[in-house]
Structures are given as C-alpha cells and as structure tokens.
Amino acid sequence: MFIRPAEADDEKLLWAMLYEASYAHENGMDSPDQLRDVPTLAHYVEGWGAAGDLGVVGGFDGVPLGAAWLRLFDAEDPAYGYVDADTPELAIGVAPESRGTGLGTALMSALLDAASEKYDAVSLSVRQENPALRLYQRLGFVEVAGSAKANPAGTTSVTMVLRFH
Numbered sequence: 001m002f003i004r005p006a007e008a009d010d011e012k013l014l015w016a017m018l019y020e021a022s023y024a025h026e027n028g029m030d031s032p033d034q035l036r037d038v039p040t041l042a043h044y045v046e047g048w049g050a051a052g053d054l055g056v057v058g059g060f061d062g063v064p065l066g067a068a069w070l071r072l073f074d075a076e077d078p079a080y081g082y083v084d085a086d087t088p089e090l091a092i093g094v095a096p097e098s099r100g101t102g103l104g105t106a107l108m109s110a111l112l113d114a115a116s117e118k119y120d121a122v123s124l125s126v127r128q129e130n131p132a133l134r135l136y137q138r139l140g141f142v143e144v145a146g147s148a149k150a151n152p153a154g155t156t157s158v159t160m161v162l163r164f165h
C-alpha cells in the first residue's frame with residue numbers, strides 16, 4: 001500500500017473518487033464527468049489545488065485506488081457538511097474493488113495528520129446508514145447536534161466534526 005500527498009494533477013482521480021463518495025451511480029449518473037454539472041458536488045473538486053486544499057492519494061502496486069481530501073467553503077457556497085469558513089470539509093472515496101482493505105483508514109489517518117498541522121478542526125457529511133460513520137467515530141469525529149437533514153437521495157445525512165485543539 002502507498003499513501004502520498006495529492007498534487008494538482010490528481011484532479012481527475014479526485015473527480016473519480018467524488019463519484020464514489022457521493023454515490024453518484026445511485027443517483028443516476030454514469031460517469032464522473034456528469035458531476036461537473038452539479039454545483040453542489042462539483043465544488044468539492046473544481047479547481048483542485050486552490051489555497052487551503054489538502055489531500056492524499058493511496059493505492060496498491062503504484063496504482064491509485066482512493067483519495068481523501070479537504071477544502072474550505074464559505075457561507076455563500078457551503079458544502080453539505082459546512083460548519084464555518086475556517087473548518088475545511090473532508091471527502092473520501094475508495095474504488096469499489098479495494099474497499100475493506102484498510103486503504104480508507106490509512107487515507108484518513110494521513111490526511112488528518114496533515115490537517116492537524118494546518119487547521120483546528122475538520123468536518124464532513126455522511127449518511128446515517130453509511131458504515132463509514134463508524135470509521136469516522138473511531139477517528140474521533142462527533143456528530144454536530146441538530147445537523148441531521150434530508151439529502152437529495154431521500155436519506156438522512158449528518159455533519160460530523162473532529163477537533164484537533
């Protein structure tokens with residue numbers, strides 16, 4: 001397994017992993033390219049490499065199979081797990097055939113290590129029934145009280161925050 005920092009030219013991989021993270025297939029999208037036309041999802045990746053962006057890429061045998069990344073949003077264009085303009089929001093996706101291999105945990109650990117040197121806290125949005133919620137709890141994320149809201153897929157998502165300081 002390898003984990004390395006995400007570079008500006010990893011944007012294509014991040015679109016592919018956003019496709020996984022957002023359950024785009026379930027929502028009727030056939031390719032990551034379609035995400036570019038959905039502003040509430042596209043803003044997680046569009047223009048990757050902006051100030052404040054931080055990410056890691058990982059995989060096996062030199063092949064990238066997952067990514068975790070975060071970026072800052074603001075109140076005028078908040079993402080699903082928006083808390084405030086100083087708290088970046090994290091997204092993570094691992095290719096379906098590589099899930100359950102420990103890659104997601106390794107990506108989270110590496111990204112959170114890097115984030116703790118730059119930010120006071122990190123947020124994310126997750127569906128209540130997503131098994132990833134347990135992973136986030138294990139890493140110290142706690143649910144923001146009152147954050148449960150219906151998402152476009154008709155399920156409920158919650159915002160979680162991990163405070164470093």
Ligand SMILES: CC(C)(COP(=O)(O)OP(=O)(O)OC[C@H]1O[C@@H](n2cnc3c(N)ncnc32)[C@H](O)[C@@H]1OP(=O)(O)O)[C@@H](O)C(=O)NCCC(=O)NCCS
Pocket residue numbers: 020021022023092093094095098099100101102103104105106124125126127130131132133134135
């Ligand atoms: C969530 C995800 C990034 C974790 O990556 P992973 O490589 O499977 O992670 P690990 O092998 O380190 O396992 C960690 C946790 O991931 C979840 N997980 C494991 N295999 C999974 C699978 N096939 N499908 C969904 N979640 C899985 C579990 O919660 C697991 O913890 P647990 O064993 O205590 O239940 C990955 O499963 C994924 O891309 N899922 C679909 C997209 C998604 O849900 N993204 C997060 C949106 S908030």
